[in-house]
Amino acid sequence: MSKVTTKLSHLLYAFSATTSRTYTSKSDKAKLVLKWNQENLRLFGPIVKKHTPKKPKDLIITSEQEIINKEKNNAVSSTIKQNGTISKITSKLETTNELHKNVTCTENTAEDPLKIISQSPLFPDAEIDQAQHERLKDYVEKLSLTTLPAVNLILNKTQSLENAVALERWKKKMIQEIGEERFQKYQQDTLIKGINTHDCIRNRLLGQNIDLMPENEGHWKSVQHVLADIGQVVDQEQEVIHHELFYKGKFDCIAAYRDTLCVIEWKTSSKKRPLLSNTYDNPIQLAAYLGAINRSHFLSRKGIDKLSNAMVVVVYPGGEPASVHLMNSATCQHYWERWLERLKKYWTMKAQVT
Numbered sequence: 517m518s519k520v521t522t523k524l525s526h527l528l529y530a531f532s533a534t535t536s537r538t539y540t541s542k543s544d545k546a547k548l549v550l551k552w553n554q555e556n557l558r559l560f561g562p563i564v565k566k567h568t569p570k571k572p573k574d575l576i577i578t579s580e581q582e583i584i585n586k587e588k589n590n591a592v593s594s595t596i597k598q599n600g601t602i603s604k605i606t607s608k609l610e611t612t613n614e615l616h617k618n619v620t621c622t623e624n625t626a627e628d629p630l631k632i633i634s635q636s637p638l639f640p641d642a643e644i645d646q647a648q649h650e651r652l653k654d655y656v657e658k659l660s661l662t663t664l665p666a667v668n669l670i671l672n673k674t675q676s677l678e679n680a681v682a683l684e685r686w687k688k689k690m691i692q693e694i695g696e697e698r699f700q701k702y703q704q705d706t707l708i709k710g711i712n713t714h715d716c717i718r719n720r721l722l723g724q725n726i727d728l729m730p731e732n733e734g735h736w737k738s739v740q741h742v743l744a745d746i747g748q749v750v751d752q753e754q755e756v757i758h759h760e761l762f763y764k765g766k767f768d769c770i771a772a773y774r775d776t777l778c779v780i781e782w783k784t785s786s787k788k789r790p791l792l793s794n795t796y797d798n799p800i801q802l803a804a805y806l807g808a809i810n811r812s813h814f815l816s817r818k819g820i821d822k823l824s825n826a827m828v829v830v831v832y833p834g835g836e837p838a839s840v841h842l843m844n845s846a847t848c849q850h851y852w853e854r855w856l857e858r859l860k861k862y863w864t865m866k867a868q869v870t
Contacts, residue, residue: 629655667765737835747772758808778825802826803851
């Protein structure tokens with residue numbers, strides 16, 4: 517046992533024994549307490565008092581939650597002091613909740629790098645917010661992409677669950693009916709026919725000879741009435757990049773159809789597509805191309821101010837007249853907004869995966 521411990525034990529024992537006695541004077545008790553304190557001071561040193569700094573009165577509260585909590589406390593405290601009614605508390609808290617909404621909304625708006633997407637114009641005569649554009653650029657840069665995503669890829673990745681399920685159901689049905697091997701051949705043949713149809717249309721519009729596959733005669737017959745109404749051809753099968761929204765796409769054709777200049781997409785289908793809504797994502801695809809064409813330098817190099825129209829042409833293998841769906845400026849704007857929704861969804865998904 518150490519000397520300090522031994523000394524303390526003796527002192528405690530002496531103090532305990534002494535306090536059990538009966539004293540006749542207060543001075544004896546005072547001397548005993550003084551002796552006890554002196555011994556403690558000699559053994560352990562002076563008492564160290566913990567210093568707790570006072571919170572400044574004008575402390576600045578920076579966090580949103582602190583603002584809200586302070587407002588709530590002030591509301592309750594103020595109402596209790598003034599002996600007010602519950603309605604006063606409710607009114608004050610409603611104001612605080614509104615403050616919370618405004619703060620959250622402001623923060624989200626200021627920090628959201630994808631905000632510019634929903635505000636991006638379709639036509640070239642509108643300006644964009646350069647600060648917002650830089651935020652989107654930084655956002656995309658962090659994804660470390662090796663190449664910009666294509667329109668078709670974006671549409672495929674963001675298709676609705678309903679469409680994805682319908683496509684999968686169709687595939688399973690086809691496989692059950694004709695088998696896996698024949699289904700694969702069917703898809704390959706469909707792709708080859710589509711490519712050959714596009715090649716023949718392109719060469720025809722260029723005034724060149726065509727190399728039509730015998731099994732594609734129905735498609736060729738189907739599109740003849742459309743080709744007869746095509747006038748000036750501006751360009752075909754060119755890739756365009758939207759440098760503000762960071763995507764790319766390759767359009768089929770820009771030409772005048774019955775004197776209306778439009779970007780054209782040639783499609784083949786074994787089923788009839790009499791309505792534009794029957795063509796699924798085709799009008800969204802065209803709107804995406806139209807936006808990239810208008811917001812790039814492509815048109816200026818061709819001496820064109822802007823492009824306001826688009827057209828989906830659905831060609832049939834049985835030779836029936838192709839369905840022509842001409843999209844005016846308002847229709848293009850509608851599908852452009854739907855495209856922006858899909859694009860925003862795509863960039864959000866990419867960031868989550870990354």
